[in-house]
Amino acid sequence: MDLSTKLDKLLKRVEKPARYIGGETNIIVKEPDDVRLRFAFAFPDMYEIGMSYMGLQILYSIINKDSELSCERVFAPAPDMEALMREENLPLFTLENKTPVRDMDVLGFTLQYEMSYTNILNMLELAGIPMLASERTEDDPLVAAGGPCAFNPEPLADFIDVFFVGDGEEILPVFLKKYAAAKETGITKAEFLKSVAGDDGIYVPSLYEPLYNEDGTVREYRRNCSEAPEKIRRSILEDLEHAEFPTDNIVPLIETVHDRAVVETFRGCTRGCRFCQAGMIYRPVRERSKDTVIRLALDQLAATGHEELSLLSLSTSDYSDFENLATELMKSCEQQNVSLSLPSLRLDTFSFKVLQEIQKYKKSGLTFAPEAGTQRLRDVINKGITEKDIYDAVEQAIELGWKHIKLYFMIGLPTETYEDLDGIAEIARNIVEINKKSGVPGRFNVTVSVSNFVPKPHTPFQWAAQDRTEEFTKKHVYLFEKLKMKGVTFNYHDDIVSTMEAVFARGDRRCSQLLLKAHEAGCSFDGWTEYFDTEKWQKAISESGIDTDFYACRERQFDEVLPWDVIDSSVTKDFLISEAEKASRAETTADCRFGCAGCGINSRVKCEMGGIYE
Amino acid sequence: MNRYVVEFSKDGYIRYTSHLDLLRLFKRAFKKTGVEPDYSHGFNPHPKMSFTQPLSLGYSSKCESIEFDTAGDFTTEEIVRKLSSVMPKGLTITGCFTRDIKAKPLAAEVEAAVYAVHFSTTPYEDKFVKLTSDYLAQPQIIAAKRQKKTKKMADVDIKAKIRGIEALNDHGMLVLRMTLDCGSTSNLSPEQVISSYISFCGLDVKRWDVDVTREKMIFINK
Numbered sequence: 151m152d153l154s155t156k157l158d159k160l161l162k163r164v165e166k167p168a169r170y171i172g173g174e175t176n177i178i179v180k181e182p183d184d185v186r187l188r189f190a191f192a193f194p195d196m197y198e199i200g201m202s203y204m205g206l207q208i209l210y211s212i213i214n215k216d217s218e219l220s221c222e223r224v225f226a227p228a229p230d231m232e233a234l235m236r237e238e239n240l241p242l243f244t245l246e247n248k249t250p251v252r253d254m255d256v257l258g259f260t261l262q263y264e265m266s267y268t269n270i271l272n273m274l275e276l277a278g279i280p281m282l283a284s285e286r287t288e289d290d291p292l293v294a295a296g297g298p299c300a301f302n303p304e305p306l307a308d309f310i311d312v313f314f315v316g317d318g319e320e321i322l323p324v325f326l327k328k329y330a331a332a333k334e335t336g337i338t339k340a341e342f343l344k345s346v347a348g349d350d351g352i353y354v355p356s357l358y359e360p361l362y363n364e365d366g367t368v369r370e371y372r373r374n375c376s377e378a379p380e381k382i383r384r385s386i387l388e389d390l391e392h393a394e395f396p397t398d399n400i401v402p403l404i405e406t407v408h409d410r411a412v413v414e415t416f417r418g419c420t421r422g423c424r425f426c427q428a429g430m431i432y433r434p435v436r437e438r439s440k441d442t443v444i445r446l447a448l449d450q451l452a453a454t455g456h457e458e459l460s461l462l463s464l465s466t467s468d469y470s471d472f473e474n475l476a477t478e479l480m481k482s483c484e485q486q487n488v489s490l491s492l493p494s495l496r497l498d499t500f501s502f503k504v505l506q507e508i509q510k511y512k513k514s515g516l517t518f519a520p521e522a523g524t525q526r527l528r529d530v531i532n533k534g535i536t537e538k539d540i541y542d543a544v545e546q547a548i549e550l551g552w553k554h555i556k557l558y559f560m561i562g563l564p565t566e567t568y569e570d571l572d573g574i575a576e577i578a579r580n581i582v583e584i585n586k587k588s589g590v591p592g593r594f595n596v597t598v599s600v601s602n603f604v605p606k607p608h609t610p611f612q613w614a615a616q617d618r619t620e621e622f623t624k625k626h627v628y629l630f631e632k633l634k635m636k637g638v639t640f641n642y643h644d645d646i647v648s649t650m651e652a653v654f655a656r657g658d659r660r661c662s663q664l665l666l667k668a669h670e671a672g673c674s675f676d677g678w679t680e681y682f683d684t685e686k687w688q689k690a691i692s693e694s695g696i697d698t699d700f701y702a703c704r705e706r707q708f709d710e711v712l713p714w715d716v717i718d719s720s721v722t723k724d725f726l727i728s729e730a731e732k733a734s735r736a737e738t739t740a741d742c743r744f745g746c747a748g749c750g751i752n753s754r755v756k757c758e759m760g761g762i763y764e
Numbered sequence: 765m766n767r768y769v770v771e772f773s774k775d776g777y778i779r780y781t782s783h784l785d786l787l788r789l790f791k792r793a794f795k796k797t798g799v800e801p802d803y804s805h806g807f808n809p810h811p812k813m814s815f816t817q818p819l820s821l822g823y824s825s826k827c828e829s830i831e832f833d834t835a836g837d838f839t840t841e842e843i844v845r846k847l848s849s850v851m852p853k854g855l856t857i858t859g860c861f862t863r864d865i866k867a868k869p870l871a872a873e874v875e876a877a878v879y880a881v882h883f884s885t886t887p888y889e890d891k892f893v894k895l896t897s898d899y900l901a902q903p904q905i906i907a908a909k910r911q912k913k914t915k916k917m918a919d920v921d922i923k924a925k926i927r928g929i930e931a932l933n934d935h936g937m938l939v940l941r942m943t944l945d946c947g948s949t950s951n952l953s954p955e956q957v958i959s960s961y962i963s964f965c966g967l968d969v970k971r972w973d974v975d976v977t978r979e980k981m982i983f984i985n986k
Binding site: 174 | 782788791854
């Protein structure tokens with residue numbers, strides 16, 4: 151039985167079979183023989199999650215624009231489909247040509263969050279590709295990975311042949327073309343990887359051997375050939391305005407997390423929140439012009455028929471011409487019966503005007519992310535929002551008819567005490583009070599969502615200790631009691647998941663053993679509450695002999711060699727240290743539009759926003 | 765105001781999309797091509813459009829249709845051309861006709877449908893002709909049906925809703941061509957016929973080895 155006949159029978163037996171069929175509007179299907187090299191873009195989670203990821207649409211479009219290359223997609227099959235694929239021996243396949251993934255030239259995983267790592271191993275296994283890079287042959291595809299988690303690639307180093315670090319839209323097609331040419335000359339994968347090891351954003355882990363001290367910390371990364379650079383410079387797309395951005399996006403046949411047209415307004419952020427990895431690794435801020443954003447938006451709406459438009463960036467309101475952009479987009483959207491959604495607005499007078507206009511009768515909740523309960527702790531993490539900001543905005547919102555306020559906090563932040571937790575409850579209580587005083591009738595609700603702080607590499611908190619699992623649990627119980635208030639809903643995350651996330655966020659190469667054991671124990675879809683299995687993970691931890699405290703709960707010294715030191719984000723370590731020291735003194739650093747904070751990015755590329763409001 | 769009915773077929777992988785998926789797909793297709801249906805008024809305006817008869821997920825069809833009103837004037841050829849240009853593989857626009865704007869929805873005029881049920885692992889034998897007439901000759905034809913309210917399976921007699929079944933030989937394989945009640949007055953799902961037929965004949969057939977195609981829709985007064 152051929153693959154498509156087998157697949158057809160399986161599709162009758164699974165939930166949401168359209169996850170596996172391809173055939174969407176704007177899909178690009180190239181004849182395998184018409185191209186020099188075939189790339190499989192793999193998203194290690196379900197179709198509905200992966201198809202909501204803009205990076206996939208960008209790279210898919212750029213690679214397929216090249217007549218010599220093709221990009222096909224593959225997602226992690228849901229557990230029901232996976233079980234049948236194993237039972238019926240159906241190998242993991244691409245959606246476009248239904249080609250077994252092992253027959254593709256390059257298989258590239260996107261690394262969006264640590265808890266998707268076990269899915270990568272699972273997908274390799276389903277594809278019939280040896281999981282360990284060292285066990286693969288010249289007949290197997292080259293296995294690559296990129297995305298934010300590639301900034302600490304080490305826990306995956308044993309499984310991946312090459313990592314892409316930084317912006318992918320320029321380096322990925324160049325890499326693929328070089329590989330296409332190299333393959334035709336018949337050189338081995340290893341030889342090829344050596345030849346590109348010096349390129350910006352290319353990390354070939356097999357060229358480095360980690361050596362450890364007796365206390366378990368890293369002593370050094372020994373390079374085993376002259377081609378391997380001492381540090382890998384992250385690749386930076388300097389000119390966003392002229393960079394390719396897709397307008398003929400694939401439109402899924404089934405509902406996905408976000409079913410909408412999306413345009414990226416800018417990359418990077420100037421706010422300098424100390425816990426935020428994205429705010430550090432995507433520097434500097436690079437904007438698209440207003441006219442380009444609008445043109446891309448209209449073209450995309452026309453090519454997709456989407457009924458909703460959204461903007462993508464780390465902080466919507468920070469776009470330098472935001473008022474004009476929002477005003478013009480609102481007008482176009484209204485004309486076309488398209489709803490506009492603007493995430494993460496800073497709640498000033500203008501934003502309220504915009505929200506009033508675009509939400510009208512259907513007011514969704516209003517969201518604030520104070521992240522910490524007291525001003526002291528907000529200063530530690532450099533989150534420049536005051537309680538007055540929140541209360542003023544809440545007052546306005548209630549006047550204008552909002553009935554639901556959502557608050558986001560993190561717990562376990564460096565220097566946190568129980569006073570800071572009391573502060574969280576205090577803010578919720580005050581908001582409920584403001585509503586009572588306003589006299590506006592009707593049911594009113596405050597949702598407090600608390601996530602667990604996970605220290606991330608390349609941030610000022612990369613040396614910090616994470617709370618132990620039990621400490622998180624204790625704090626949740628404490629908050630649960632404190633937040634027993636009428637009109638307040640309290641949400642929080644699984645504690646053990648945050649611990650595992652912290653292990654892989656700052657793990658070294660030895661953590662691949664833990665991943666292997668977790669995979670053997672049957673862990674997958676660990677980012678999903680319904681699939682994360684604590685017992686399986688505990689079994690994997692004890693079998694691998696990995697001390698999770700060493701990775702998650704240990705405070706590092708500034709002079710310790712960190713597993714991700716081999717990656718140069720172009721923000722200097724000196725800057726991160728100075729920010730960490732300021733944090734410990736609860737000193738803030740202003741948004742660098744008000745004065746360069748000296749992160750070092752401008753010694754590499756032009757930083758247009760640095761000090762513009764000085 | 766104009767009312768149009770667009771006819772289309774559904775075949776290949778696209779048949780694994782649901783009724784709701786198809787509704788969204790047509791909404792977008794209308795938006796893309798500028799064939800904008802008239803919108804309802806109120807807080808949540810939605811385009812006035814409806815499928816004549818929902819098709820189960822997994823079924824192919826040669827006879828689907830969608831009915832909608834537009835404020836704009838289009839020729840039927842224009843609509844066919846425009847929609848054809850944006851349909852995904854497997855969805856083929858086969859025709860378009862206009863209807864009186866005051867007419868009852870087409871959906872209300874459906875009374876029966878013809879299905880071809882392909883048994884991909886059951887070779888055709890002459891005995892199926894006799895078995896089929898024996899199946900139909902039962903005083904009652906009992907099939908299991910999931911109850912809407914309780915979600916429990918219950919036995920129901922489907923005999924009155926079966927208009928005819930023929931056993932055919934298609935390239936050596938068994939095909940049942942069945943005409944069943946369909947629509948808002950009386951409706952019978954081919955699933956109930958398939959499962960009761962399989963057990964009546966004592967066939968060793970898995971449901972996923974059976975493919976269903978809706979071949980024809982039968983309307984009242986036509």
